[in-house]
Amino acid sequence: MPWDVIIFYLIAAVCITSAVGVVVANNPVHAGVFLVICFLNIAATFVMMGAEFLAVVQVIVYTGAILVLVLFVLMLVDPDDLPEFHTARPVQRVVGLLLGAILLLEVGAAILSRTVTGARGDATAQNIAAAGGNTQALGRVLYSDYLLAFEVVSLVLLVGVIGAIVLALPERLGEQISITRRGTISLGHPRGTDAALPAGPAGETPMVDRETPSPTPEPTTAGGRTLIMVTDPDERTTVGTRP
Amino acid sequence: MILDLQTPDFGIALPQVIVFGLAIALVLLDAFLDKAKHFAWLTGLSLGGYAAAMVALVGQDGENKSTFSGMFVADGLTVFFSLIILSAAVLSVMVAASYIERLEGRMPIGEFYVLLAFSVLGALLTTSAGDLIMVFVGIELSSLATYVLTAFAKRRLSSVEGALKYFLLGIFASAILVYGMAWIYGSSGTTNLDGISRHITSQIGGEDFREPSLLLGLLLLVVGLGFKMAAVPFHMWTPDAYDGAPTPVTAFMSVVPKAAAFAATVRVLVQALGPLRDDWLNLIAVLALITMAFGNIVAISQRNVKRMLAYSSIAHTGYMLVGLAAYQGGQTGFGTGAAETGDQGIPSLLYYMLAYTFMNIGAFAVVAWLQHRGAGMTLDDFSGLATTNPLAAAAMTVFMVSLMGVPPLLGFYAKYYVILAAIDADLLWLALSVVVLSAVSAFFYLRVVAVMYFNEPDVQPRATTTPLLNIGIAAMVVANIVLGLFSADLTDLAERWSDPVDVEAAVADGR
Numbered sequence: 001m002p003w004d005v006i007i008f009y010l011i012a013a014v015c016i017t018s019a020v021g022v023v024v025a026n027n028p029v030h031a032g033v034f035l036v037i038c039f040l041n042i043a044a045t046f047v048m049m050g051a052e053f054l055a056v057v058q059v060i061v062y063t064g065a066i067l068v069l070v071l072f073v074l075m076l077v078d079p080d081d082l083p084e085f086h087t088a089r090p091v092q093r094v095v096g097l098l099l100g101a102i103l104l105l106e107v108g109a110a111i112l113s114r115t116v117t118g119a120r121g122d123a124t125a126q127n128i129a130a131a132g133g134n135t136q137a138l139g140r141v142l143y144s145d146y147l148l149a150f151e152v153v154s155l156v157l158l159v160g161v162i163g164a165i166v167l168a169l170p171e172r173l174g175e176q177i178s179i180t181r182r183g184t185i186s187l188g189h190p191r192g193t194d195a196a197l198p199a200g201p202a203g204e205t206p207m208v209d210r211e212t213p214s215p216t217p218e219p220t221t222a223g224g225r226t227l228i229m230v231t232d233p234d235e236r237t238t239v240g241t242r243p
Numbered sequence: 244m245i246l247d248l249q250t251p252d253f254g255i256a257l258p259q260v261i262v263f264g265l266a267i268a269l270v271l272l273d274a275f276l277d278k279a280k281h282f283a284w285l286t287g288l289s290l291g292g293y294a295a296a297m298v299a300l301v302g303q304d305g306e307n308k309s310t311f312s313g314m315f316v317a318d319g320l321t322v323f324f325s326l327i328i329l330s331a332a333v334l335s336v337m338v339a340a341s342y343i344e345r346l347e348g349r350m351p352i353g354e355f356y357v358l359l360a361f362s363v364l365g366a367l368l369t370t371s372a373g374d375l376i377m378v379f380v381g382i383e384l385s386s387l388a389t390y391v392l393t394a395f396a397k398r399r400l401s402s403v404e405g406a407l408k409y410f411l412l413g414i415f416a417s418a419i420l421v422y423g424m425a426w427i428y429g430s431s432g433t434t435n436l437d438g439i440s441r442h443i444t445s446q447i448g449g450e451d452f453r454e455p456s457l458l459l460g461l462l463l464l465v466v467g468l469g470f471k472m473a474a475v476p477f478h479m480w481t482p483d484a485y486d487g488a489p490t491p492v493t494a495f496m497s498v499v500p501k502a503a504a505f506a507a508t509v510r511v512l513v514q515a516l517g518p519l520r521d522d523w524l525n526l527i528a529v530l531a532l533i534t535m536a537f538g539n540i541v542a543i544s545q546r547n548v549k550r551m552l553a554y555s556s557i558a559h560t561g562y563m564l565v566g567l568a569a570y571q572g573g574q575t576g577f578g579t580g581a582a583e584t585g586d587q588g589i590p591s592l593l594y595y596m597l598a599y600t601f602m603n604i605g606a607f608a609v610v611a612w613l614q615h616r617g618a619g620m621t622l623d624d625f626s627g628l629a630t631t632n633p634l635a636a637a638a639m640t641v642f643m644v645s646l647m648g649v650p651p652l653l654g655f656y657a658k659y660y661v662i663l664a665a666i667d668a669d670l671l672w673l674a675l676s677v678v679v680l681s682a683v684s685a686f687f688y689l690r691v692v693a694v695m696y697f698n699e700p701d702v703q704p705r706a707t708t709t710p711l712l713n714i715g716i717a718a719m720v721v722a723n724i725v726l727g728l729f730s731a732d733l734t735d736l737a738e739r740w741s742d743p744v745d746v747e748a749a750v751a752d753g754r
Binding site for chain 1: 354
């Protein structure tokens with residue numbers, strides 16, 4: 001058996017093992033580390049296929065940036081706050097495993113018995129060399145044939161950024177309250193919970209009634225400092241913004 | 244070697260370019276405009292932008308060209324689905340404007356319009372995709388914006404819950420979809436839809452043929468697209484997401500992402516995998532039956548009108564799938580004159596989608612109208628609406644009866660064409676189940692009407708004015724009553740869905 005085949009099977013074995021580890025690991029940090037190993041091995045297979053640029057991107061973007069970020073977040077979160085894993089009912093687990101096994105069988109059968117092969121593209125070794133290497137060849141294709149898709153992907157990223165801002169921005173606090181808050185201890189501006197909103201009729205999703213203003217909270221003093229008890233997230237959000 | 248860049252033909256992509264420009268303009272205006280002017284300006288700009296794109300559709304009609312190296316195709320299917328999506332966008336803006344501004348603690352209206360525009364753009368790009376990559380990217384753009392819109396009432400836990408379920412299951416479906424695309428690419432060596440069709444045809448050579456790798460790819464694609472269009476058994480996210488989202492967003496996401504999913508399905512199954520027609524037709528027929536049955540039967544037990552409408556929209560997905568299952572065109576997909584082969588399946592699907600837009604957004608608009616007046620979304624909140632506000636009750640009645648499919652209204656014509664197409668395709672059992680399940684659906688649609696007319700009002704509704712919403716509801720009522728009379732024009736337009744587009748000539752031409 002030639003060396004490159006042996007190396008490929010070694011890499012593939014480690015890759016699959018670590019991929020299983022991602023799913024099986026109880027501790028999410030362990031799962032993240034398994035994912036790093038998996039991605040590094042995928043990068044190695046890219047190198048073996050002669051796609052050096054993809055390998056480098058795989059390491060820099062996925063392993064370097066995204067997974068490190070994921071691990072950071074996981075380590076910042078209190079382990080007790082993390083959701084319980086493997087709490088699915090036994091029936092669900094059995095059915096899930098069964099369906100997964102069937103899919104695996106289907107994929108295996110499709111790989112072993114396929115007769116149709118795709119038409120070969122023009123990315124031969126000579127053409128790539130003529131274009132000036134792997135990276136140049138990819139760049140050429142990306143900015144000519146796949147220009148539209150490339151641009152739309154950038155829009156997807158833009159939507160992701162806007163969406164993250166919309167969802168993560170705490171509240172549209174007016175200037176007044178941000179000034180007030182500077183000098184006081186805010187008792188946890190309650191937000192994102194149904195309990196803080198006035199309850200509607202039973203069985204109905206609570207709606208905010210903006211037209212009947214909730215009573216302004218009385219400032220209380222505790223330990224010599226003024227505290228503002230904010231009960232309703234709506235009462236201050238309109239201050240200083242739209243009339 | 245100098246990079247040989249070609250200028251794409253933006254002219255034939257004018258409606259899409261306008262919506263793109265609108266989205267970018269909204270982002271910038273939202274940042275720089277005086278806060279007091281936000282509402283009027285951004286609403287006006289959105290309405291104007293979508294209207295301009297609809298006007299530009301007239302120019303796109305009949306062009307039948309492709310550009311961006313075959314990635315973008317402007318044919319009959321593009322035009323008809325774009326018409327549906329842009330109508331839905333205009334109506335969604337009308338329904339949403341005052342809701343977003345006033346209810347649920349004032350959601351940021353600028354971001355709302357921006358995300359709406361991007362979702363519309365993604366759906367438009369899906370309908371005009373000439374390539375598997377564009378199908379995927381378009382669906383993703385549309386879905387991603389819709390995930391955020393679902394969580395827009397982020398103080399309400401149910402909104403965040405619905406969005407999370409939608410998001411997790413949605414990206415799971417995307418992964419399945421892209422895996423299916425990878426299999427198809429591996430078996431054909433190209434991502435161009437016509438190229439796939441040609442390659443598979445050449446491999447088959449006209450024989451009866453079962454290729455496991457292609458079938459697996461087909462299966463994964465159907466599962467992924469089934470998730471996006473909320474077909475049973477891939478519908479699990481639908482009730483929670485529809486119920487949790489702010490009502491105008493529900494109206495929007497029950498139409499636009501669904502239209503995008505159906506456009507993608509027609510593109511992928513008919514255009515690219517036309518040679519495998521015999522394999523997917525049965526699959527779709529079974530999917531249609533269980534989707535219709537499940538949606539209609541589960542909707543009966545719902546007391547929450549928004550949830551009931553969610554299940555009803557699942558049922559309507561089933562009716563539209565019947566149209567797809569009745570596809571009779573040639574195996575080589577587009578441009579082979581499906582009209583000559585007497586295919587009525589796809590035109591009936593297109594017509595149904597258009598009718599569904601006006602019925603379904605209308606129903607959600609009345610729910611939003613009631614929410615403005617302090618009511619909730621349960622059946623009890625509708626009680627006695629005919630006494631307190633006869634016009635709103637009449638509008639709701641029109642939408643309910645139209646969703647049910649009663650003769651003079653638009654919903655009837657839509658169902659009629661679907662049933663006709665099914666009978667034409669020798670799918671008598673499917674046509675019969677459409678009729679039977681429509682009768683079942685009468686129960687929960689008419690219950691709303693009965694509650695409005697025969698029950699006593701519980702509370703007097705709060706007085707507010709919602710001019711834009713009222714205009715929107717009135718427009719949809721008129722559309723439901725009148726549009727059925729222009730069915731011939733609409734079906735003519737729908738029948739041109741498979742106009743031939745010579746992608747290769749365009750690519751060779753340098754466009």
